[in-house]
Amino acid sequence: MPEAPGGAPPARGDQGPVVAMGFDYGVRRIGVAAGDTLTRGARPVGFVPARGGEPDWAALTRLIGEWDPAVLVVGVPYNMDGTPGPMTPAALGFAAELERRFRRPAIGVDERLSSREAEDQLRRQRASGERTRRVRHGDVDAAAACVLLEQWLRDERGIEPRNE
8 A cells, every 4th residue: 555645544453443534525515524443434524615626724624623533534536447537636635735734644545436325325325214304415525435434444545645
C-alpha cells in the first residue's frame, strides 16, 4: 500500500482500535463518515457544504475535532477503465489539504461505484420501511463516504493522495 504524504497510517492491531473518517469529496457537498479498525464498520456522519469545490473548513475542523480520527480516508474518482477522471485532481488536492491542515495521514481510496452502492442501500432502506424520510443528496454523499471508508477498513488498499 502506498504511504500517505505524512507517512503510513497507524498500524492496525499494534496500538488498539484506530478511529478513521471517510470523505466523499464533491464541489457542492462532502459526505462524511466515521468508523474504526476494531469493528471495521462505519456510519454516516453527514455532509459538509462546499462552494465551488472549496470546503467549509470550519465545519470540517469541528467534525475532525469531535471525532479525533487518526487517519482520514478520501474517495478518489476514477473512470471505469482506471484512468483519472475530471474530479480526480480535485479529490487528491482535497486529501493533500486535509493532511496539511490536520496533520494526520490522508489516504485515497478508489471510489468507483461508491455513490451507486450508497444510493442502492438507501433505496433498499426506504423500501423496507427502515428509512421513512425521503433520500436527499446529502444522505447519498454521507452514505458514499461510509461505503468508501468501509472499503478501506476491509482491505487497506490506498492511493497516494498527492496532487502533482
